[in-house]
Amino acid sequence: MTDKTNIPEDLIPVIVGIGEIVDRPKEITAGLEPLDLLEQALRRAEADAGARLLGEVQSLDVVNFLSWRYRDPEKLLAQRLGITPAHCYYGPVGGESPIRYIHEAAKRIARGECTVAAVCGAEAQSTATKAERAGAKLPWTPFAHDVEEPKRGAAFQKPLAVTLGVFRPVTVYPFYEAASSAHWGQTPREAMAESGTLWSRYSEAAAQNPNAWLKRRYAPDEITTPTADNRLIAWPYNKLMVANPSVNMGGALLLTSLAKARAAGIAEDKLVYPLGGASAEEPRDYLLRDQFYESHPQNAVLKAVMDLAGGDGRKFDAIELYSCFPCVPKMARRTLGLGADVQPTVTGGLTFFGAPLNTYMAHAACAMVRRVREGARLGLLYGQGGFVTKHHALVVSTAPPREALAQDTSVQAEADRNKRAVPEFVTEAGGTGKVESFTVLYGRGGDVEHGVVMLRTQDDRRTLARIPASDRATLAHLLNMDRTPVGSLGEITMAADGVPEWRVV
Incomplete structure (x- = not known):
């Protein structure tokens, strides 16, 4: 130049x-x-x-x-x-x-x-x-009460996504996190380590910026390890991995x-x-x-x-x-x-x-x-x-x-x-479902509320499905740190409230 x-x-x-x-x-x-x-x-x-x-x-x-x-x-x-x-x-x-x-x-x-x-x-x-x-x-x-609040999140998403709680940034970005790390051949543990190292570098820059809100360096393990002050929000994101x-x-x-x-x-x-x-x-x-x-x-x-x-x-x-x-x-x-x-x-x-x-x-x-x-x-x-x-x-x-x-x-x-064909989205499904991506949502006390999987059906359509907190085996499958669940197969059934559910087979 x-x-x-x-x-x-x-x-x-x-x-x-x-x-x-x-x-x-x-x-x-x-x-x-x-x-x-x-x-x-x-x-x-x-x-x-x-x-x-x-x-x-x-x-x-x-x-x-x-x-x-x-x-x-x-x-x-x-x-x-x-x-x-x-x-x-x-x-x-x-x-x-x-x-x-x-x-x-x-x-x-x-x-x-x-x-x-x-x-x-x-x-x-x-x-x-x-x-x-x-x-x-x-x-x-x-405060201008007569001015309409801008439309966000839920206003643009499908009703099933809203029902399952995956309509806010903290519950949608995990779909990219899981799918991309699987695509790169990373185990969830390797992906988490990369996030911790990267976020630690952001914290280093904040520590040196006089205008930063939090001015201290966080070590990678501090960022990725859930604690009472660093609670899990939506897998794999703790509080120190989301915007403040x-x-x-x-x-x-x-x-x-x-x-x-x-x-x-x-x-x-x-x-x-x-x-x-x-x-x-x-x-x-x-x-x-x-x-x-x-x-x-x-x-x-x-x-x-x-x-x-x-x-x-x-x-x-x-x-x-x-x-x-x-x-x-x-x-x-x-x-x-x-x-x-x-x-x-x-x-x-x-x-x-x-x-x-x-x-x-x-x-x-x-x-x-x-x-x-x-x-x-x-x-x-x-x-x-x-x-x-x-x-x-x-x-x-x-x-x-x-x-x-x-x-x-x-x-x-x-x-x-560069965009390929977009699969048709369905709200009712049955049979075998293949995991395209996933997250698990947590309450403020640290307990699992439920898991959510994005699935491809046998005829290659897309749906979202719930994993109840009581299905410990499927949740353990999703949260295995040494093997991604992306690409794995399970059974889709329709629950009594009309929401698809999925369990690993």
């Missing part, structure tokens, strides 16, 4: 300012509401840039937040800042959205549609939860053109250039996917950004692989051609840094900007949303792009081209 470019400087987008805030109030009612966190993060980003830019923002993207409900939060924020941006957007739910908004803002600048853009997100879930439990009234902007949304955080980035940055006197060593990226997605109903050992959209997105790095994932000096659950970075690092010694984060991960729901990747982008300013030449930000559903990746660099930022960055056609 060369620093020379023929693109006009007013059409070269550059990230110039980053701002983060972590709120740990001593009193519940002193906690900052999301709007406060958004505003403070943006003002910190402006201070970081060292130039007065907020008053000139023409493009404002606000990441969806769930800890408090406002009517038109993006307009409320713009009013606080005293601006009327032509593009003023509050987006839908999705963990990939901060990366998408940064990428889209960069494209807007590259098209000459705006000169200064802001992307920000915030959550105050920790304070909101504590206030609800304590019955404390928060002195925040009144109970945080109060805000993150923001300011982008402008290279011409504007130089005219404003922003130091050259502050400039970080978006080089390009890619996006693709799956159907929201996860049972409409062809299989669960890889993600075609993830593969297409990561291969596209590898092409920006000369076709080699090892060219990235710093990477952030989305980390809601271990299966996501495990699949991603293999697609990128990176080994088990991968350093998967510059931020700390959604378990340890904290998971302000859809906003984590805004903080990851801030951390990546710091890393690039410190000398990393080429950085990769990979965000993901839903149930391995929506994917967006962005490449950033110390050097400006050699070519104008591509405007069509969807690789959906490539993802769809």
Whole structure:
């Protein structure tokens, strides 16, 4: 890569300012509401840039937040800042959205549609939860009860999935975990060890990040061993292997053109250039996917950004692989051609840094900007949303792009081209069922609630089936650490409540 470019400087987008805030109030009612966190993060980003830019923002993207409900939060924020941006957007739910908004803002600048853009997100879930439990009234902007809550999880899944409890991220991602590790030839014990090692690396990064919620390194065994404080939630995930949304955080980035940055006197060593990226997605109903050992959209997105790095994932000096659950970075690092010694984060991960729901990747982008300013030449930000559903990746660099930022960055056609036939889903089945994937759900006390298997029937249709907590033999088969149950056969019967059940034969 060369620093020379023929693109006009007013059409070269550059990230110039980053701002983060972590709120740990001593009193519940002193906690900052999301709007406060958004505003403070943006003002910190402006201070970081060292130039007065907020008053000139023409493009404002606000990441969806769930800890408090406002009517038109993006307009409320713009009013606080005293601006009327032509593009003023509050987006839908999705963990990939901060990366998408940064990428889209960069494209807007590259098209000459705006000169200064802001992307920000915030959550105050920790304070909101504590206030609800304590019955404390928060002195925040009144909660907008008339605004409909965004549709999530259960709204897009089949009734049988909802009945069996496999409609939330923590109960759906295990299907990918089990299927992918079996596909790679790992025993469950080997897969668990890989998760522990990987998650320990995320915790190491969080321990060094001043903005992290949990600032300590966890050893692999601490992460993978169930205890009273690290309870099993859905096999194979303990509490220390899942996202932690109970945080109060805000993150923001300011982008402008290279011409504007130089005219404003922003130091050259502050400039970080978006080089390009890619996006693709799956159907929201996860049972409409062809299989669960890889993600075609993830593969297409990561291969596209590898092409920006000369076709080699090892060219990235710093990477952030989305980390809601271990299966996501495990699949991603293999697609990128990176080994088990991968350093998967510059931020700390959604378990340890904290998971302000859809906003984590805004903080990851801030951390990546710091890393690039410190000398990393080429950085990769990979965000993901839903149930391995929506994917967006962005490449950033110390050097400006050699070519104008591509405007069509969807690789959906490539993802769809690799998709195989999707089996028909049935809610009633009998005979032999072959395990496609599985999980086991646990109560807060650590007892098994029931197991769930995703099955292929004898005529290759797909169903979900329950394993009652009383069926110890089948549960022991599923939880064998030395042999995956994926691919094993058992008998499907219909229970009295109309739900399929499965037992190993």
